Amino acid sequence: MKNVFALLLCAFVFSACGNPGQGSSGNSFSDIQISGLLPASSQTTTNTIPGFSWDSVTYADYYELQIAGSSDALETADKITCSSNSYTPSNSLSINSNHYWRVRAVKPEGETTQWSDTFILSIESFIPMVNLTGGQFSMGNSWDTEDKFTASELYVHDVIVSDFSISETEITWAQWKEVYDWAIENGYSFANPGQAGNSGISEGDTEDEPVVNINWRDAMTWCNAASEYQNLPPAYLYDSSVIRDSRDSNETACDNTEFNLSSKGYRLPTEAEWEYAARGGNNDTDDSPYAGSSTLNDVAWYLDNSSDDTQPVGAKQPNELGLYDMSGNVWEWCWDWFEEDYYEISDLNDPTGPSAGTYRIFRGGCWKGYAVTCHISSRSRTNPYRIYDAVGFRPVLSSE
Numbered sequence: 001m002k003n004v005f006a007l008l009l010c011a012f013v014f015s016a017c018g019n020p021g022q023g024s025s026g027n028s029f030s031d032i033q034i035s036g037l038l039p040a041s042s043q044t045t046t047n048t049i050p051g052f053s054w055d056s057v058t059y060a061d062y063y064e065l066q067i068a069g070s071s072d073a074l075e076t077a078d079k080i081t082c083s084s085n086s087y088t089p090s091n092s093l094s095i096n097s098n099h100y101w102r103v104r105a106v107k108p109e110g111e112t113t114q115w116s117d118t119f120i121l122s123i124e125s126f127i128p129m130v131n132l133t134g135g136q137f138s139m140g141n142s143w144d145t146e147d148k149f150t151a152s153e154l155y156v157h158d159v160i161v162s163d164f165s166i167s168e169t170e171i172t173w174a175q176w177k178e179v180y181d182w183a184i185e186n187g188y189s190f191a192n193p194g195q196a197g198n199s200g201i202s203e204g205d206t207e208d209e210p211v212v213n214i215n216w217r218d219a220m221t222w223c224n225a226a227s228e229y230q231n232l233p234p235a236y237l238y239d240s241s242v243i244r245d246s247r248d249s250n251e252t253a254c255d256n257t258e259f260n261l262s263s264k265g266y267r268l269p270t271e272a273e274w275e276y277a278a279r280g281g282n283n284d285t286d287d288s289p290y291a292g293s294s295t296l297n298d299v300a301w302y303l304d305n306s307s308d309d310t311q312p313v314g315a316k317q318p319n320e321l322g323l324y325d326m327s328g329n330v331w332e333w334c335w336d337w338f339e340e341d342y343y344e345i346s347d348l349n350d351p352t353g354p355s356a357g358t359y360r361i362f363r364g365g366c367w368k369g370y371a372v373t374c375h376i377s378s379r380s381r382t383n384p385y386r387i388y389d390a391v392g393f394r395p396v397l398s399s400e
């Protein structure tokens with residue numbers, strides 16, 4: 001037994017010595033396969049998009065890097081030329097998705113090494129998000145036309161939304177502050193600092209309660225800040241400039257901003273996206289009028305059970321998608337302007353609301369509202385400069 005072991009050890013040592021490492025003399029350039037790739041394969045990172053690096057190769061003139069959303073797409077992906085053995089992506093990688101990547105070295109005369117092994121990098125949002133598969137649904141009050149909050153929800157109409165992801169919870173005070181404090185240090189200005197819950201930290205509300213007392217412009221501008229915080233391109237521009245100021249003095253930019261669904265940055269959900277998510281997306285198994293249950297107390301903080309107080313997010317049952325407090329706790333700002341009869345003229349595919357207006361929509365009811373306000377279809381609205389202690393938001397990301 002001892003002899004067998006010794007023999008195996010010899011064989012291993014011989015093998016190791018007989019295969020010189022990459023770049024060593026005796027191994028032709030075209031046989032080399034680069035190793036030492038970082039981030040390590042299947043690594044998940046949050047919050048920041050990391051740089052890529054790999055072992056350098058002797059005689060390499062430059063390196064070619066490919067990045068794609070799948071291993072199939074990698075075959076035809078653009079080759080990024082890197083003059084050294086590292087690469088720092090800038091605003092080009094989506095988060096909440098996988099990135100397949102590999103690298104090879106190139107000699108001055110064009111000879112290449114083998115492609116490295118393919119590594120997979122997953123970048124997650126610092127905000128826990130749920131991915132939704134898009135689909136078609138009937139938008140509006142499809143349950144009980146007598147039990148309605150406003151008349152405008154009664155025109156039930158078909159809508160198709162594309163894939164997107166949405167925050168599991170309302171943005172908490174802790175999440176708001178993390179981005180807000182960074183933003184203030186990095187050139188942003190807000191009309192309002194926001195508050196933890198309806199009373200604030202000093203009055204006993206906690207940092208896992210939703211941020212409130214922020215207006216629509218603050219929420220939109222915070223989405224841009226969150227994007228830049230995570231090295232994503234901001235979604236909201238005006239006159240080709242990123243909006244970084246939600247103060248009244250910047251109202252023209254804030255109220256005339258546009259976005260497109262291909263933007264990779266954080267943004268407010270459209271009303272259609274919000275309602276599709278609240279219903280349970282393509283997994284709407286219960287068709288209940290509240291998000292996740294027909295029994296409001298199971299899923300929502302509202303007038304009858306909130307003790308007249310905002311509550312920590314995620315304490316009630318989630319809906320079919322794992323989304324919390326879509327009904328109740330705080331109302332949630334959406335992208336759309338309000339127009340009384342918009343549902344009657346809404347686009348079928350990815351409607352984004354009227355092109356202009358006086359009021360922005362918020363959805364889902366709140367801690368001090370009657371049950372009817374917590375209906376999935378209930379709609380409310382106010383001017384984009386007003387704040388309430390019962391209105392917060394949850395952001396979305398478009399899918400690729």
Ligand SMILES: [Ca+2]
Nearest residue numbers: 197205309310
């Ligand atoms: Ca509270």
Ligand SMILES: [Ca+2]
Nearest residue numbers: 279280284287
């Ligand atoms: Ca449902």
Ligand SMILES: [Ca+2]
Nearest residue numbers: 325328330364
């Ligand atoms: Ca809510």
